[in-house]
Structure formats: structure tokens, C-alpha cells
Amino acid sequence: MGENVEKPANYNPQEIEPKWQARWAETHLYEVEEDAPRPKWYALTMFPYTSGDLHVGHWYAMAPSDVHARFKRMKGYNVLHPIGFDAFGLPAENAAIKRGIHPYKWTMDNVERMREQLKRMGSMYDWRREVITCLPEYYRWTQWFFLKLYEGGLAYRDKAPVNWCPKCQTVLANEQVVGEGICERCDTPVIRKDLEQWFFRITRYVDELLDFGGTEWPERIKAMQANWIGKSRGVEISFGLENGGGFSVFTTRIDTIYGVTFVVLAPEHPLVAELTTPDRREEVERYIESTRRQSEIERTSTEREKTGVFIGEYAINKLNGERVPVFIADYVLMSYGTGAVMAVPAHDQRDFAFAGKFDLPIRVVIAPPDWNGGELTEAHTEAGTMVNSAHFGGMPSDKAIESIADYVEEKGYGERKITYRIRDWLISRQRYWGAPIPMIYCDKCGVVPVPEGDLPVLLPEDAEFKPTGESPLKYCESFVNTTCPQCNSPARRETDTMDTFMCSSWYFLRYTSPGCFTCSADPAKMGYWMPVDQYTGGAEHAVMHLLYSRFFVKAICDLGIVDFDEPFTRLFNQGIVISGGQKMSKSRGNVIAPDDYVSTLGADSVRTYLMFIGPWDQGGEWDDRGIKGIARWLNRVWAVVIGSYEPAEEDEAQTRELRHITHKTIKKVHDDLERFHYNTMIAALMELTNHLGKVREERAASELAYNEATEALMLLLAPTAPHLAEEMWERTGRPYSIHNMSFPEWHENLVAVEEFTLVIQVNGKVRDKVTAPVTISEDEAKEMALRREKITSYIEGAKSIKVIYVPQKLVNIATT
RNA sequence: GCCGGAGUGGCGGAACAGGUAGACGCGACGGUCUCAAAAACCGUUGGGGGGCGACUCCCGUGUCGGUUCGAUUCCGACCUUCGGCACCA
Numbered sequence A: 001m002g003e004n005v006e007k008p009a010n011y012n013p014q015e016i017e018p019k020w021q022a023r024w025a026e027t028h029l030y031e032v033e034e035d036a037p038r039p040k041w042y043a044l045t046m047f048p049y050t051s052g053d054l055h056v057g058h059w060y061a062m063a064p065s066d067v068h069a070r071f072k073r074m075k076g077y078n079v080l081h082p083i084g085f086d087a088f089g090l091p092a093e094n095a096a097i098k099r100g101i102h103p104y105k106w107t108m109d110n111v112e113r114m115r116e117q118l119k120r121m122g123s124m125y126d127w128r129r130e131v132i133t134c135l136p137e138y139y140r141w142t143q144w145f146f147l148k149l150y151e152g153g154l155a156y157r158d159k160a161p162v163n164w165c166p167k168c169q170t171v172l173a174n175e176q177v178v179g180e181g182i183c184e185r186c187d188t189p190v191i192r193k194d195l196e197q198w199f200f201r202i203t204r205y206v207d208e209l210l211d212f213g214g215t216e217w218p219e220r221i222k223a224m225q226a227n228w229i230g231k232s233r234g235v236e237i238s239f240g241l242e243n244g245g246g247f248s249v250f251t252t253r254i255d256t257i258y259g260v261t262f263v264v265l266a267p268e269h270p271l272v273a274e275l276t277t278p279d280r281r282e283e284v285e286r287y288i289e290s291t292r293r294q295s296e297i298e299r300t301s302t303e304r305e306k307t308g309v310f311i312g313e314y315a316i317n318k319l320n321g322e323r324v325p326v327f328i329a330d331y332v333l334m335s336y337g338t339g340a341v342m343a344v345p346a347h348d349q350r351d352f353a354f355a356g357k358f359d360l361p362i363r364v365v366i367a368p369p370d371w372n373g374g375e376l377t378e379a380h381t382e383a384g385t386m387v388n389s390a391h392f393g394g395m396p397s398d399k400a401i402e403s404i405a406d407y408v409e410e411k412g413y414g415e416r417k418i419t420y421r422i423r424d425w426l427i428s429r430q431r432y433w434g435a436p437i438p439m440i441y442c443d444k445c446g447v448v449p450v451p452e453g454d455l456p457v458l459l460p461e462d463a464e465f466k467p468t469g470e471s472p473l474k475y476c477e478s479f480v481n482t483t484c485p486q487c488n489s490p491a492r493r494e495t496d497t498m499d500t501f502m503c504s505s506w507y508f509l510r511y512t513s514p515g516c517f518t519c520s521a522d523p524a525k526m527g528y529w530m531p532v533d534q535y536t537g538g539a540e541h542a543v544m545h546l547l548y549s550r551f552f553v554k555a556i557c558d559l560g561i562v563d564f565d566e567p568f569t570r571l572f573n574q575g576i577v578i579s580g581g582q583k584m585s586k587s588r589g590n591v592i593a594p595d596d597y598v599s600t601l602g603a604d605s606v607r608t609y610l611m612f613i614g615p616w617d618q619g620g621e622w623d624d625r626g627i628k629g630i631a632r633w634l635n636r637v638w639a640v641v642i643g644s645y646e647p648a649e650e651d652e653a654q655t656r657e658l659r660h661i662t663h664k665t666i667k668k669v670h671d672d673l674e675r676f677h678y679n680t681m682i683a684a685l686m687e688l689t690n691h692l693g694k695v696r697e698e699r700a701a702s703e704l705a706y707n708e709a710t711e712a713l714m715l716l717l718a719p720t721a722p723h724l725a726e727e728m729w730e731r732t733g734r735p736y737s738i739h740n741m742s743f744p745e746w747h748e749n750l751v752a753v754e755e756f757t758l759v760i761q762v763n764g765k766v767r768d769k770v771t772a773p774v775t776i777s778e779d780e781a782k783e784m785a786l787r788r789e790k791i792t793s794y795i796e797g798a799k800s801i802k803v804i805y806v807p808q809k810l811v812n813i814a815t816t
Numbered sequence B: 001g002c003c004g005g006a007g008u009g010g011c012g013g014a015a016c017a018g019g020u021a022g023a024c025g026c027g028a029c030g031g032u033c034u035c036a037a038a039a040a041c042c043g044u045u046g047g048g049g050g051g052c053g054a055c056u057c058c059c060g061u062g063u064c065g066g067u068u069c070g071a072u073u074c075c076g077a078c079c080u081u082c083g084g085c086a087c088c089a
Helices: A013-026 A056-074 A090-099 A103-120 A136-151 A202-210 A219-229 A254-259 A271-275 A278-291 A296-300 A349-358 A397-411 A523-529 A544-558 A595-600 A603-612 A624-642 A652-674 A678-698 A703-717 A722-731 A778-787 A789-795
Strands: A040-045 A078-080 A155-165 A170-172 A191-200 A231-241 A246-251 A262-265 A309-317 A322-328 A340-343 A414-420 A439-442 A446-449 A481-483 A490-493 A532-538 A568-574 A577-579 A755-762 A765-773 A801-806 A810-815
Touching: A013 A103, A013 A595, A013 A603, A013 A722, A040 A056, A040 A523, A056 A078, A056 A532, A056 A568, A056 A577, A056 A603, A056 A652, A090 A103, A103 A595, A136 A155, A136 A446, A136 A544, A202 A219, A202 A544, A219 A544, A231 A254, A231 A397, A246 A254, A246 A309, A246 A340, A246 A414, A254 A397, A262 A349, A271 A309, A278 A309, A278 A322, A340 A349, A397 A414, A544 A568, A595 A603, A603 A624, A603 A678, A603 A722, A624 A678, A624 A703, A624 A722, A652 A678, A652 A703, A678 A703, A703 A722, A755 A778, A755 A789, A765 A778, A765 A789, A778 A789, A778 A801, A778 A810, A789 A810
Parallel strands: A040 A078, A040 A532, A262 A322, A532 A568, A755 A810
Antiparallel strands: A155 A170, A155 A191, A231 A246, A231 A309, A231 A414, A262 A340, A309 A322, A439 A446, A439 A490, A481 A490, A755 A765, A801 A810
16 A cells, blocks of 8 residues: 555646746636626736846735735625836936947836736736836826826926036935035035926825825724825914014924923025025025935934024014024025924924023923923923913913914914925926926917827937936937927927826726727726735835825815725735845845746746745744745645545544644734734645644545545645646646635634643743633632642742633742 | 934844743754765754753843843943935935
């Protein structure tokens, strides 16, 4: 019997993986259509940027999300799992400049390669739905959305600063500014330069964006978005000037108004030039110049020493008529509030530091708890009792916030206001490789949108996309020169292109209607598939991409284009794969290419290994040796499934144990898949495999139980290792395809146990363990514990004892 | 700096709701097979002490403190590290 059991042929991924990939494609296994009666599941993975080869980091985003999509499919959902390419952007231009390849060619070559690599991963993508954002058939609709937002009053033009390299005469991305504001190409200090650019009014949607109703997002991502939006309530109050006029400041702490000893304007504040006195002008201008060289992060750091300049002018605090000096300082930003702050050194840490440096008075107006009237050593930022505050003295400061606000409004000095940290979305880019903004400038008619029928505004192929000092398209005369759609006279096109976040704010709509020529996405198809049920991608997109997409959908919902106002119902952010202790990146040279592993150990091993290295949301370290362990395990799976099994002498207890483990594993794998706990799911499958190995040696469990276990093992492994599962399914005589099978069910009565280990602790330390029936009562358990020989010695001589019982867990005896 | 995470054996990690710390895997060590090696398989493996031994005691989840019968888990402060900070995507 056992001696002449045929030896199963070895598991050979090189052979079976391409075979099944071809078969799946031939049989259109993963192509999906709307199917109203079935519940739908839209499983979306953030599409990759066309950076070149697919590396392990890409796999880490794609493979586990494919596993989840496959799981949902086995659960009976009609699953849409598309993929595409984010194809516009800076790297294509950089590559073009460096290697003399046209961005289009560079990008499309990358798409070609990445597509083949993605196919080797064995994911269930419906390739008919692929989108590539740099193709006119796609960006035509990106432009169309721009026009819709423009019509809806959500797009406008305004001045905004860009990083400018005076030597290269070009706009730099933040990434191209290195060190302390240096151009990465020529080492010249970078300055900020104002340009007229296009914005979207995302600020109009702040309150809606703060409302996450109807979504199931991680709390930490919601917190990050809420902080990004940065809503604060306060008062906008005006300060007078000695020669008349004035300016407003925004404060969340109007209760400290009587403690104002100076005011600070942002160096960019429009009043600065006007107010600066002649004797201060030179120093002020020098300071403004130095500010232009600094990033916001540097400017707002609370760590570094405060800098600023007195501009020679004084402002009047209207509440007490006091005359306070006006400074400019880089820590005040023009983009927040009114670009001016009232400084209360006694109650604000930054103001305290500033006052210390410039020897300005520090006046306490909210008494710290046991204040003796002396000098403060640091700002007191907490609430307290009002002092030195006219008729508000003696009032609790939290009450005074309201009373003073009322008083200010009554007197007409200012009003309550809500301010947000978020700024409108600047979408203009002075670059070639992006979707042209579909606007025309006519001398007679002004700003005129390109008529919808004229879309797409094609990106000219022959433009000079190297840095020239202007938007590259400005030099492409065939592009720039056009006629006004309204009056037909000669006009010029907008030469800036759109931020690539614009392309990625609606791609998930396009997947529902591939290749639609008459619309961005078919409303019926969108109606079926949207919103996305599960979105997965890197946490680096927690704020920008995810916030822009939400804004976009809310805006087009209000414009009547879609009928849902949140794009992504559930969100999951995966962590990053580390190699050599660091994040993988081309510049660090520690990128792991999966291709060799796919060729030798198989895509299934790579997929499985990536899911095993750690919790998906936390990432983990890629270790060459680890993947071999996975390959070993998959071989053991092959051996226990393919090898025949015949019990020698059946033992009912062994059969029961095997069935218990099988059903426990089904439940565990199910629950782990639901929650993306892949690493523990694989551990559970390994335990089942190890147990099956033991069963094969002992040959005591029934054949029926063995077959139940191996069938479950194949099905449970199908989402993770789709090729291996399919091959085993076929070899064990089952019909094509395992990927059309349902997820196995478990029986609770087989999962349940009859006995458990009762842990007995004395003062929280484990001193004994005993097997007890699950039906044991609290009294029985406590009595059992106290009677144990080992325990009696620990509690001898105790004055009093307290016994705590945790059902089906432990008894703890606390002695005194 | 600000916002959001994370810190557990030699390593990746497990512990679902405050209740047996170290599942599963890697590595290492020992063994089987082999002329030998590789592969595969079996066993041991947090640190320290005691016992011939079945065993047993102490310490241990970044640091310090707190809450609790009991803390990897909750609270406070700190340290380290990772992601984001608006033109990388």
C-alpha cells in the first residue's frame, strides 16, 4: 500500500503559471459586466505611475489587493478589479531630458513593460478596462471635467508663487529644490516667484470634506484629512493705523486681546510696502528677500530661532487704544487667515520667543493657576482667569472668548469667523507632460473656455519640453495660436498643463466605461459599479490624492454628473516594503525586482511571501531567505494535496481533530481575509499543512476528513496562490475553474472545543494550568484552582485572598 | 517644526475585547539520508539561575512614571524611527 504510492510530480511554477494565465485569458475568466441581480464589489487599487519596471513595492500594493478581490469573488460578489496607468508627470520629462527620448515614448514603453509584468503576477484584472491617462481618449475627459468645474464656478485664476531658478529660468517642482532652497541642476538659490495660475475652489467644500458619513475609513486617515483642512473658529478683528486705515488679524484667542504688545504681518502682506517707514525700508526689503528663499516648513518651524523686522509703523488695538509696533516675520504666512497676527507673548509660545528676542513687553492677561504676579518663564497657553482686561477682568477666559467676541461685533471692530488651513487647489503646471488646460485668451472676449466639441486640446508632439523659462507649450506656435471660439479673432491658448492629481481624481469612473467616446463614463454603468467598495493604496496618499478625489466627486455630484458624493466607501492603506532597512527607491539603489523570483520560485511564491512579511498596513522587510521558506511551504502543500492518502487504522479522535483544525482554519482564513490580516492567514494555512503532514505519517484520520481538509486547503489558498490552486484543483480531478468556486463554509460545532486550558495565576503570575470543560461554572473553576497542590503553597499565610475568574480563560488569586 | 503611524527573541512577526508573551516563518545548533555536499525531513532554540531528572525559580514587549487583582494592550511624559507637509506621484 504505502510503499507503492506514486510519487507526485514536483510543483513546477515555471510551467504552470504561464499555462494558467493563458487559459484564464482565453476563457475570459476575469472579464466582468454589470449584472444587476448580483451584489457588486468594486475593488480598486491605486494605479501605478509609469515609472519603469514594476518593483516589489508595486507588487506589495497589487498582489494583496488582488487577493482580497478574489476573496470577494469567491464570496459571491460580481467583482470589478481594474488596473491602469497614471502616465503624465515630471519623471517622464526628466527621463526625456536626460536620455533624449520623447516623454510619450518613454511612458508608453514603460506601460508596455509594466503591463506584461502585471500579467505575470496572475491578478484577476479585466484588461479590457485599462486606462492610460496620457492618451487623448482619456485626457479629453480630464479637460472636459475642467470645463465643467469652470462652468460651475469652481475654477478661477489668481497669482500664486512657484519655485523659480533664476539661472535655469525655469519653474522647479519642490522635489527639484534641494538642501536649503538650492536648484538641483545648477546649485543656484531658488526664489519664489508669483505667476497667474488656475485654482479649484476646494475650500468651498471644506465642511462636506470634514464629514465622512457613509464611509468606513481608518480613523488615522480621517484625522490626517481633518487636520489638513484645519478648521478653526475665531474672530477677525481690525487694528487701526495712526494715519487712518487699518488691517485685520485672525485670532482663535480673542480672550487675550488685552495682552497684545505687537502685531506681525507676513512679509508678503500687501500693506508692508506702504507702511514701512523710509529709515526701515532697506532692512525690511532685505528680510523679505531672505524669506522668499525659504520653504514653509522652515518658516513655520517652532524649533529655530525667531526672526523678524520692525517696519517703523504702529498699530492701534481698538479695545484699549494702545499703540503697538508692527513687525514682519517669516513665521506668519500670507496663505493663512489674513496674513497678519496679533502677538500675545504671555499666552503664545511663538510670540513669547519673539518678544524675548526683540525685548518686547510681555503682559499677562490670563492668570496661571498660582501666579504671583511675577514674570513668566514660558507662555501660559491654558485657560484661566482674566486679568488686566478692562471690564472682562475676573471672568473665566473660556467665557471671555464669547463675551469679548460679542463686544467686538457690537462695536464693529470685527466679527466671528471660521478659518481653514487648507488652501484652494492649484492645478496649473508650467510643464509639457500633462493635459493642456482647455482655455483660450482673447484680447476682445477675455478668458474663453474651449467648446466641448473641440476637445481634446491635443498636446503637440513636437513641443520643446526642455526648461526654457516659460511653460514649454508657449514656444509651440502651432499650439498657442488659435482663434477665439466666440469672436473668431486671433487668440492664444493657455499653455500650462494640469496637475496630475487631476487625472487621478476621476480614473475610477473611467474603468466602469472603457473606451466610451461620448462621455467620461456611462451613467448606467457608473450607477451599477460606483462607489468603489474597497480602495487600497499607499498611505502617502492619505491627504492629497484622497482629498482631491473626494472634492472632485462632491463637485461633479453637485453639477449633476454623478449621483454619489463619496468615491470610496472603504479605504485601506498598505505599508511599505523595506530592503536593507530602508524604503526601496531607485535613488537609494535598493530596489528589489520581482522578476527573477517570479522566474525561479513563481509568482505565487512572491505574492504569498509579500503577504507573510508583516501586517499589510505596516509593511515589512524583504528578506531573500524568507521567500524560500514560502516556496518550501507551497511544495509541502503540493505534497499533501497531490499525494494520495489511505488511512491504515482509523481513529475517531484523530478524525475529529483533523476536522476541527480544518474548520477552525476556514473560519480563521475567512476572518483574516475580511480584515486584510494576511500574515496570520498564511500562518493558519501553514499550521493546517503541518497538521496534514502529521496525519499522513500517522494515517489514523479518515479519508473523508483528509479530502475535506485538502479541498479546503486548495480553496483557501486560491486567492493567494491562484496558479498553484488551479493546478492542484485540476490534478485532483475537479472541473475548471477553482476561481469560480465559492469560499468554503465552516461548521461552528466543529470549530468549537469541549475543553480549554484554565490558567491559574497568583498575583498575576502563572503558577499552574489545568484542563477544564468549557461548561465549568465560575464557582467550580475557583474551587478547582484553590484546591491545586501548587497553589496552596503560594497562598499559605496570606491574610486575605481575592479570587477573580475570567470565563474560559483563567483564575487569578490576589493575596495580601 | 506640525500632522499621522510604529517600537516585542539573533531576524520578520503573533497575542481578535486588559487575562498563558513569543503563534507562524527565517536563521542558528543537533540529527536522519549521502562517499560528501545540496535539497528534503525530524528535533532544540527569549535571557539568566538551580536540579541526574520529570521539573523549577528570577528577569523580560523602546525609556520613565501611573491606573489595575492582572498592562505588549489603557493613561501621562520622553526617546528612536517611518509616512505626509500642498509642483514626486
